[in-house]
Amino acid sequence: MSSLDGPENMPAPPPILNPAGGANQVRVRAYNERLVLSLVRLYGALSKADIARRSGLSAQTVSVIMRVLEKEGLLLRGDPVRGRVGQPSIPMHLNPDAVYSFGLKMGRRSADLVLMDFVGRIRMQLHRTYAYPLPHEILAFVTSGIQELEGRLDEKQRSRIAGLGIAAPFELWNWAEEVGAPAGAMEVWRDVDLQTDIAARVPHPVFLQNDATSACGAELVFGVGPSYPDFVYFFIGSFIGGGIVLNSAIFSGRTGTAGAIGPLPVRGKNGETKQLLEIASIFVLENMLRERGIDPEPLWYSADDWVDFGEPMESWIQDTAKALAQAIVAAASIVDFSAAVIDGGFPAWVRSRVVQATIDEAAKLDLQGVVMPEIIEGAVGAQARAIGGASLPIFARYLTDQNVLFKEVDHAERT
Amino acid sequence: MSSLDGPENMPAPPPILNPAGGANQVRVRAYNERLVLSLVRLYGALSKADIARRSGLSAQTVSVIMRVLEKEGLLLRGDPVRGRVGQPSIPMHLNPDAVYSFGLKMGRRSADLVLMDFVGRIRMQLHRTYAYPLPHEILAFVTSGIQELEGRLDEKQRSRIAGLGIAAPFELWNWAEEVGAPAGAMEVWRDVDLQTDIAARVPHPVFLQNDATSACGAELVFGVGPSYPDFVYFFIGSFIGGGIVLNSAIFSGRTGTAGAIGPLPVRGKNGETKQLLEIASIFVLENMLRERGIDPEPLWYSADDWVDFGEPMESWIQDTAKALAQAIVAAASIVDFSAAVIDGGFPAWVRSRVVQATIDEAAKLDLQGVVMPEIIEGAVGAQARAIGGASLPIFARYLTDQNVLFKEVDHAERT
DNA sequence: CAATAAATAAATCCAATTGAATTATTAATT
DNA sequence: AATTAATAATTCAATTGGATTTATTTATTG
Numbered sequence: 001m002s003s004l005d006g007p008e009n010m011p012a013p014p015p016i017l018n019p020a021g022g023a024n025q026v027r028v029r030a031y032n033e034r035l036v037l038s039l040v041r042l043y044g045a046l047s048k049a050d051i052a053r054r055s056g057l058s059a060q061t062v063s064v065i066m067r068v069l070e071k072e073g074l075l076l077r078g079d080p081v082r083g084r085v086g087q088p089s090i091p092m093h094l095n096p097d098a099v100y101s102f103g104l105k106m107g108r109r110s111a112d113l114v115l116m117d118f119v120g121r122i123r124m125q126l127h128r129t130y131a132y133p134l135p136h137e138i139l140a141f142v143t144s145g146i147q148e149l150e151g152r153l154d155e156k157q158r159s160r161i162a163g164l165g166i167a168a169p170f171e172l173w174n175w176a177e178e179v180g181a182p183a184g185a186m187e188v189w190r191d192v193d194l195q196t197d198i199a200a201r202v203p204h205p206v207f208l209q210n211d212a213t214s215a216c217g218a219e220l221v222f223g224v225g226p227s228y229p230d231f232v233y234f235f236i237g238s239f240i241g242g243g244i245v246l247n248s249a250i251f252s253g254r255t256g257t258a259g260a261i262g263p264l265p266v267r268g269k270n271g272e273t274k275q276l277l278e279i280a281s282i283f284v285l286e287n288m289l290r291e292r293g294i295d296p297e298p299l300w301y302s303a304d305d306w307v308d309f310g311e312p313m314e315s316w317i318q319d320t321a322k323a324l325a326q327a328i329v330a331a332a333s334i335v336d337f338s339a340a341v342i343d344g345g346f347p348a349w350v351r352s353r354v355v356q357a358t359i360d361e362a363a364k365l366d367l368q369g370v371v372m373p374e375i376i377e378g379a380v381g382a383q384a385r386a387i388g389g390a391s392l393p394i395f396a397r398y399l400t401d402q403n404v405l406f407k408e409v410d411h412a413e414r415t
Numbered sequence: 416m417s418s419l420d421g422p423e424n425m426p427a428p429p430p431i432l433n434p435a436g437g438a439n440q441v442r443v444r445a446y447n448e449r450l451v452l453s454l455v456r457l458y459g460a461l462s463k464a465d466i467a468r469r470s471g472l473s474a475q476t477v478s479v480i481m482r483v484l485e486k487e488g489l490l491l492r493g494d495p496v497r498g499r500v501g502q503p504s505i506p507m508h509l510n511p512d513a514v515y516s517f518g519l520k521m522g523r524r525s526a527d528l529v530l531m532d533f534v535g536r537i538r539m540q541l542h543r544t545y546a547y548p549l550p551h552e553i554l555a556f557v558t559s560g561i562q563e564l565e566g567r568l569d570e571k572q573r574s575r576i577a578g579l580g581i582a583a584p585f586e587l588w589n590w591a592e593e594v595g596a597p598a599g600a601m602e603v604w605r606d607v608d609l610q611t612d613i614a615a616r617v618p619h620p621v622f623l624q625n626d627a628t629s630a631c632g633a634e635l636v637f638g639v640g641p642s643y644p645d646f647v648y649f650f651i652g653s654f655i656g657g658g659i660v661l662n663s664a665i666f667s668g669r670t671g672t673a674g675a676i677g678p679l680p681v682r683g684k685n686g687e688t689k690q691l692l693e694i695a696s697i698f699v700l701e702n703m704l705r706e707r708g709i710d711p712e713p714l715w716y717s718a719d720d721w722v723d724f725g726e727p728m729e730s731w732i733q734d735t736a737k738a739l740a741q742a743i744v745a746a747a748s749i750v751d752f753s754a755a756v757i758d759g760g761f762p763a764w765v766r767s768r769v770v771q772a773t774i775d776e777a778a779k780l781d782l783q784g785v786v787m788p789e790i791i792e793g794a795v796g797a798q799a800r801a802i803g804g805a806s807l808p809i810f811a812r813y814l815t816d817q818n819v820l821f822k823e824v825d826h827a828e829r830t
Numbered sequence: 831c832a833a834t835a836a837a838t839a840a841a842t843c844c845a846a847t848t849g850a851a852t853t854a855t856t857a858a859t860t
Numbered sequence: 861a862a863t864t865a866a867t868a869a870t871t872c873a874a875t876t877g878g879a880t881t882t883a884t885t886t887a888t889t890g
Contacts, residue, residue: 022450022472023443024879025845031438032845049869057437061846063870080854086868087854230669232749244750246668251661253751254645255786263784264748275784333679334647334749335659336668369678369690371670439846440878447878464836476879478838495887501835502887 029065032057034400036065037074040094041119041399042226045078047089066092074098074118074398094118099398100157102149102164102204103390104142105211105383106133106194107345108172108179108238108283109300113145114383116390118398120222122383124149129300132181133172135192143201163205163393167214167385168194169239170257179238179283207392210256211235214388215380216243217250219341221391223379228339231373232259232331234324235384236344236354240280246335266326269319276327280320282345288312303345303382317350321357328358328375329365336371343378351377444480447472449815451480452489455509456534456814457641460493462504481507489513489533489813509533514813515572517564517579517619518805519557520626520798521548521609522760523587523594523653523698524715528560529798531805533813535637537798539564544715547596548587550607558616578620578808582629582800583609584654585672594653594698622807625671626650629803630795631658632665634756636806638794643754646788647674647746649739650799651759651769655695661750681741684734691742695735697760703727718760718797732765736772743773743790744780751786758793766792 032055039054040046048066052059069075076095080088099118105111111133115124126145130137142164150158176186199206209217216233219225225248233243244251244259251258262277278284282299289296292312299306328340342355355377362375380387447470454469455461461469467477484490491510495503514533520526526548529540541560545552557579565573591601614621624632631648634640640663648658659666659674666673677692693699697714704711707727714721743755757770770792777790795802 022470022476022879023438023446024472024476025440025443025843026879028438028440028443029845035437047869055437057439058847059870060848060872061437064845067871082855084868085856085866087852087870089869246661246666251750253661254753255751257786258750260751261749265744265781273781329680330745331749334676334746335666335673336670336675338669366680366688371672437846440844440876441846444878462836473880474836475838475881478836479878482838497888499835500833500889502837502885504836 031400032061033065033069034398036062036069037094038399040075040092045091045093047081047091049089050091072098096121097157098160099162099394100153100160101162101390101393102146103386103388103392104164104166104168104198105214105386105389106138106166106168107211107385108132108169108181111138111141112383112386113142113149114386114390115149116387116394118394120387120391122387124152125383125386127302132176132179132185134185135188135194135197138194139197139201142198146202161204162397163207164198164202165207165209165214165389165392166194166198167209167211167389169211169241170260175239175277175283178287205393205396207389207396209389209392210241210243210252210260211237211385211389212241213243213250213252213256213259214386214392215241215343215378215384216245216259216388217391218380218384218388219343219378220245220248220250221395222387223384224339224341224376228341228374230335230337231339231341232261232328232335232337233341233378234261234280234327234343235378236280236282236320236342236346237385238281238283238286238345240277244335261327261331264327264330266323269322274323276323279323284319285309285313285316288316304347306347306350313350317354317357320354321361324354324358325361325365328362328373329367329370332370332373337373340373340375341378342375343380343382343384345382348377348381351381446815447476448480448484449813451477451484452509453814455490455507460506460508462496462506464504465506487513511536512572513575514577514809515568515575516577516805516808517561518801518803518807519579519581519583519613520629520801520804521553521581521583522626522800523548523584523596526553526556527798527801528557528564529801529805530564531802531809533809535802535806537802539567540798540801542717547591547594547600548604549600550603550609550612553609554612554616557613561617576619577812578622579613579617580622580624580629580804580807581609581613582624582626582804584626584656585675590654590692590698593702620808620811622804622811624804624807625656625658625667625675626652626800626804627656628658628665628667628671628674629801629807630656630758630793630799631660631674631803632806633795633799633803634758634793635660635663635665636810637802638799639754639756639791643756643789645750645752646754646756647676647743647750647752648756648793649676649695649742649758650793651695651697651735651757651761652800653696653698653701653760655692659750676742676746679742679745681738684737689738691738694738699734700724700728700731703731719762721762721765728765732769732772735769736776739769739773740776740780743777743788744782744785747785747788752788755788755790756793757790758795758797758799760797763792763796766796 035055036051039051048062052062073095075092078091078093080090082088096117096119101116103114103116110129113126114122117123128141172189173186195206195208212235215235219233229248230246235241240262242259242261264276265273266276268274286296289312359375450470451466454466463477463481467474488510490507493506493508495505497503511532511534516531518529518531525544527542530538532538543556587604588601610621610623627650630650634648644663645661650656657674657676679691680688681691683689701711704727774790
C-alpha cells in the first residue's frame with residue numbers, strides 16, 4: 001500500500017525534489033538582499049527599522065545589507081520622517097534609475113518594445129503593426145529597436161540594463177486564417193526558437209514567457225496583486241489568454257500553459273459548445289466589423305485610442321461577457337480564487353464595460369455552492385504584456401516573488 | 416498605471432509577503448536537516464555522498480548532519496554497498512520506529528483511528544461505525560482509543576509520538592438528511608471546534624485538515640506523488656471530495672477548500688445540471704440500495720470488504736464515471752494537471768472499475784485543445800484519509816513538502 | 831600497488847545575532 | 861525657556877554557529 005515498504009523493493013523513484021536544495025550562508029545573504037529589495041518595492045518606501053520588523057531579521061543585519069544596497073545605488077534615502085518620539089526614521093526607496101529592462105511584446109497584429117525602469121515605469125517605447133508577424137521582421141524590429149533606444153541612453157545608463165524579456169503567444173501557427181494570415185504563412189514559426197535567435201543578436205540576458213502569463217505577472221506586481229493573494233486573470237488580445245496567481249506567485253504549470261483558458265468549453269449564444277477563444281477575442285470583433293463594411297484597422301493603431309464602433313461592438317461585448325462569466329464559474333469550482341481580473345488590449349472604457357457586463361452575466365448563472373471571486377478590472381492596461389516581459393530580467397536578478405529560497409527559475413535564461 | 420508611482424501616494428498596501436521571511440543560520444540548519452530526511456524518505460535509502468550530490472551541500476556538512484540524525488535515532492545505516500571502486504557506501508534509511516503519529520479520520524458514517532510509523536505504515540487501528548457522528552461520541556472514541564493504543568506501547572515508544580492529525584469533513588451540517596441523519600441532529604457541529612476540544616484531552620500536538628485534502632496528501636507522499644508533480648485528486652467517500660497537488664505540494668487555497676470539487680456543476684443523466692457530489696458519492700449508492708430493498712450496512716463495515724451489489728452498483732458506477740469525466744475536463748481546462756487520481760472508501764476492485772469507466776466516458780467528450788491528464792487509480796486506498804491525517808504531525812516536525820524554507824504552516828497547531 | 835570513492839577531522843570563513851553605545855527626536859517637568 | 865526623561869533609529873564590536881575548504885584516512889577494484 002505504501003511506497004515505503006523498505007529500501008529493497010524501491011524501483012528508484014524519479015527525483016521530484018529540487019536537487020540543489022541545500023542552504024548555506026552565501027545563499028542566505030543573497031536571499032536576504034532580495035527580500036529587502038522586495039519589501040521596499042512592495043511598500044514603496046521603508047526604513048531600516050521597518051524592514052527589520054517585517055523581515056524578522058535583526059536591526060544590525062538589515063543595517064548592513066541596506067548600506068550595501070545603498071552603496072550599490074539600488075536604494076535611495078528619502079527625507080527623514082519626524083513627528084514621532086525618537087530618532088527620525090529615514091525611509092529608503094528603490095532608485096528608479098538603478099536598473100533598466102527591455103520588454104518585447106510580440107503579438108499577432110502588433111509588436112511593442114518598451115524600456116522599463118526599476119519601479120515599473122515605461123521610459124521609452126516603440127510600436128509596430130503588421131498584418132501578421134514574420135520571424136525576420138520581428139528580429140529586425142527588436143535589434144534595431146534596442147539599438148535605437150540604447151542610443152538615447154548614456155554609457156552609465158546602458159550598463160544598468162538587466163536584460164530583455166519577451167512576451168509572445170504560444171503556437172502562433174494555430175488559427176492563422178482566423179486573423180487573416182495567408183494559409184501556411186505562419187508555419188515558419190514552428191521551427192523558430194525566438195529566445196535563442198534574439199539572444200544571439202542582443203548583448204543582454206534574454207527571457208521568454210507566454211504573453212498572457214506575462215500580462216498576469218504585471219498585474220501581480222504592479223496592479224491588483226498586492227490586494228489579492230490569488231486570482232484568475234484574463235487578457236483579451238487578438239486572442240484571449242490568461243494566467244493564474246496562487247499564493248501571490250504566478251503559477252505557470254508543468255507545460256507552462258496553466259491558465260491558458262483559451263480552449264475552455266463554454267456554451268455559445270445558440271446553446272452550442274464553443275471554445276472561449278472563439279468568442280472572447282478581438283479578432284472576432286475585427287471580423288464582425290469587416291463583415292459590416294467597417295474598417296477594423298483602428299483596433300491596432302493604439303489600444304488606448306479606439307473609436308466607438310457602435311452596435312457590432314455592443315454585441316461583441318455581450319457575447320464576451322457571457323462566455324467570461326461561464327469561464328469564471330468553472331475556474332472558481334476548481335480553486336477558490338479571491339478575484340477574477342479582466343484586462344485587454346483595449347481602452348479603459350471598453351474594459352470597464354466588459355467587466356460590468358460580465359458581472360451581470362455571472363449573476364444569472366447557477367452559483368449554488370460555488371465560492372465566487374470578485375470580478376474586477378485589471379489595473380495595468382493594454383501594455384501589461386510588455387511590462388510583464390520587462391519584469392522578467394529584474395525579478396530574475398534582484399527580487400523574489402515569494403518567500404522561497406531556492407526556487408528554480410521557470411523561465412530559461414540564455415546569455 | 417503602476418502602484419509604484421512613489422512613496423507619497425501609497426495607501427499602505429496590505430502585507431502579502433511573509434512577515435517573518437528572513438533567513439539565518441539556525442533556520443538554515445533546521446531546513447537542511449529536514450531536507451536530508453525528506454530526501455532519504457523520498458528515495459528510500461541514500462548514502463551520505465548521495466545526499467551531498469542531491470542536495471548540493473558539501474560532503475562534510477552532510478556527514479555532520481546525518482551523524483546527528485543517526486545519533487538521534489531518526490536514521491539507520493543499512494548494509495554497505497560493495498562492487499564499485501572506492502570505499503563502499505553506506506545507505507541510510509529512516510528508522511520506522513523513530514517516530515509514531517496518530518491519525519483520526521472522522522466521517523459521516525464511520526471513524527478510524529490509526530497509529531502510523533515514520534515510514535507511513537499503519538501499526539495499529541481502531542474502527543467505529545455510526546448512523547451519524549456526534550461530538551461527544553467522537554471525543555470519547557478518540558480519547559479512549561488513544562489510551563488503548565498507547566497502552567500497547569512501552570514507555571520509550573510512547574515518548575516518540577509526534578502528535579495527532581485529524582481528517583474531517585468541512586460543514587458536516589450540510590446534506591445531513593441525505594445521509595439519513597435526523598433533521599437538525601448535525602447542527603451541533605456548527606459550534607464545535609474539534610481541534611481545540613481534542614487538544615484539551617490529548618497530551619500531544621493536534622492538527623486538523625479537511626478529510627479529502629488529507630487523503631490527497633497521503634497520495635502525494637505515499638502514493639503516486641513521486642511520479643506526478645501535479646494532479647487533481649478525487650476521494651469518493653460517503654460524500655465525494657478532492658484535493659489539488661501543484662509542484663509536488665498540496666495546494667489548499669485561501670479558504671482551505673481548493674479542490675473541494677463537490678459543488679462542481681456537471682450535466683446529469685437527463686441533461687439537467689447537478690452538483691458532482693449529488694452523483695458521485697457513496698450515500699447515493701446507499702440510497703439506491705435501500706430503495707431496492709437491499710441492506711446497505713455492509714458499505715460501512717469495512718471498505719475493503721464490499722459484496723457485489725449487482726445492478727444498482729453497476730448503474731451507480733456508470734453515473735459516477737460520467738460525472739467524474741466532466742469534472743476532469745473542467746479541471747484540465749484551468750490547470751494542465753499531469754494526472755487525475757481517483758480513490759475512495761471502497762475495495763480496489765470497485766476503484767478499478769470506476770477508473771476504467773471514467774476513462775471510457777472521458778473519451779466520449781469533446782477534448783479539442785484540452786491537455787488531458789492521465790486518469791489513474793489512487794495507490795493508497797480506503798485508509799488514505801487517516802494516513803494523511805497521521806502525516807500532518809510528522810511533516811510539521813521532521814519533513815519538508817517543498818524546498819521552501821520558511822513557509823507558514825497552513826494547519827494551525829495547538830499544544 | 832595505483833586509482834577511485836566514501837567518510838571525516840581540523841581549520842577557516844562568513845553572515846547573523848547579541849549587547850552596548852550613539853544620536854536625534856518628542857514629552858514632561860521645572 | 862531650559863532641563864530632564866523617554867523613546868526610537870542606527871551602528872560598532874564581539875560572539876556564535878554552521879557551511880566550506882583542505883587534507884587525511886579507509887576501503888574497495890583492477
